[in-house]
Amino acid sequence: MNRREVIRKVAMGGTTLVVLPAMLASCEKEPDGPGGGGNDLTIDLGLPANAALNNTGGFIVTNNIIVINTGSGNYTALSAVCTHAGCTVSYSAAANNLPCACHGSLFAIGGAVINGPATSPLAVYPVSKSGSILTITR
């Protein structure tokens, strides 16, 4: 191994050692977004970003939680992460269920699996409302 090869291999190894931890660090989970305090997530229904929740059947996905206006002033919050492969589910107001567009899993509004491939239910979180603020306890 000549001098040039040694320098090249050391440079490659050094680059890998520097770049790899930096890349992994950049994947660290971020803290809860605005409204997140401890394990509670608060949602201000007055904010434009949450406007969908003012209509029956409307929903938003935030902080890996899907929040749904189920009508009559009631709200439901579930984990938005499909238990099959980690995709984010959506909500079908017409069918009142939660489909996953990745592999077709289907969940009931109560979190139970209707159709696989998912085999585990979505977690359901308690929701309370005070004025225009929803509080979701995780």
Place this chain on the structure above:
Amino acid sequence: MIGIANGIRQHSRLTIAAAVLIFAAGTLSVSGQDYERAFISPRTGMTHSTALPATGELQFTIGHRFGEIGGGFYDMFGLDLATIRLGFDYGFSDRIAAGAGRSSFGKSYDLFTKVALARQSEGGTPLAITGIAGWSVNTLRNVYPAGSDGIVDRSSFFIQMAVSRRQGALSAQVSPVLFRNNLETRVDEDLTLFALPVTASLKFSRRMAFTMQYIPVFRQPSFFGQNPLSAGLDIDTGGHQFQLLFSNSTGMFEKAVLTDTGGDWTEGKIYFGFNLVRVFYLK
């Protein structure tokens, strides 16, 4: 809704126009000199590479991404939960290729075209540049709302410019991509993203290379999971290419990788997968 429909039509036209331009550029004169290949396979990590199949070469790719490794023995560490993609890449000339695939992810079909715009060669161009444009459609039932479940709503498009360089045993690629999903059901509107996949590959023997890829995604929607990150081993046996990888994504085409990466390396939510590429010579 009319605004969204107009937006969809406008963006679709732009994407098609870009694809035509990329394709037309590939019909320009071809340099006859030998060139460096940063990557052997048309795919590296979770995205396209600058490499194209040779003229008349058909590459059949069988891709698997398994379930979460942390799932334990019950799911055989993810082996019971496979997502598959079968794909074909064909080289129409040494500068133009096209391909198609079918994935169990969204029961999706995808089409793409790749054009080599420049190639790295000694004394010539220092970089390889390949333009790529593609389309995919999700055909799952009961996911799209009634009245918005036509092929246009279900379609996604991307245009990408992959730029690579090989320097000795080290290859690197940057491949900015503009992606559009006509109807994203989780936000109930269209979605446009930009991502900048960065890939590095270190060849440590004549037939084996270690590859890492990180894809920062910009304009992330509220439901976005994690930026995709993969690490893997590429093995070239001559007639076959094996790509083994660990990733936080189970996606094998752009829509799946850019919008549905739900794993998290820091929480151990990673997936094992492989691509097996078989090469056939039709000319």
